Amino acid sequence: MLRKLGFLTIGLFDEADPGRGHESTLEIIELGERLGFDSAWLRHRHLQFGISSPVAVLAAATQRTSRIELGTAVTPLGWENPLRLAEDLATVDILSGGRLNPGISVGPPMQYEQVKDALYPDSGSVEDFSYTRVERFLAAVRGEAVTDFEGSVGFEQFSQRVQPHSPGLASRLWYGGGSLRSAQWAGEHGMNFLTSSVVKAEESEDFEQIQLSHVRAFRAAHPAGRVSQGLVVIPTDSATASQKAKYAAYAEKRLPRTRAPQGPARMMFAPDLVGSSAELAERLAAHAAFQEIDEVAFALPFTFEHEDYVQILTDMAQSLGPALGWKPAV
Known part of the structure; x- marks a missing residue:
């Protein structure tokens, strides 16, 4: 039985009219709340024509929604200063009334050799993109001291920890991982776990079995933690003929990459799922990893x-969620 239904978008826009694309994303989040979705998630796109600042967009979304959970899936921490990000996220969580679900990941930024001189002109060769960067972020969000100074300087008051502090935010932090080690690490450090349509082919070349092993590894380390699955799922119940043709062509174009591991990192991609809600519910019910989760962010x-x-x-x-046993939030 599916307990929580969410969706994920990258919010594309036209370079000549970026406002319209961002407004579209906000309207989609508002629609999601009206339809009863449990969560809406934004993905980062740096130096591209997609949302580069989900935190800013989600701050706007907090003022246009009242119930739906709002998340990032995921924020690549290599682009961020952990302390500054913790401040921004705590601020947005306060504005949302405790609805923020930040998802993060580590590793060097994509195309790092091309962007490092702009991103880290003075420290690009010594930046630490390991799990240590996440630990710094976790400590800041959890309210641990980030400096040994506090008190008054003239009329100014200073705190040892990030302000504002949002007490519940730490329990809503997610790690987006595609490897067995990342799943274990997230569990060991008390985070929740986001698993998507991309995993590393480490122990096999069967996507479902790889993803299932990640879910089980996380839960072994953190039985009380939440797991969310993010596949590309496209129901066509009310789609027009032209929409159905577009969706089928989209999935067909992306299908070849799902047949074998891709690149030096041996990344495995899940096929996009397109069809009626009845067909999709049947396919998902047979999916080895889906069988063991109760939250999704399609x-x-x-x-x-x-x-x-x-x-x-x-x-x-209205169709797929109920077919999977889900009930809209009210």
């Missing part, structure tokens, strides 16, 4: 139009 295709997302979300909430 990823919206990246290049579709606003009206396509409206149709997909509406079918998810």
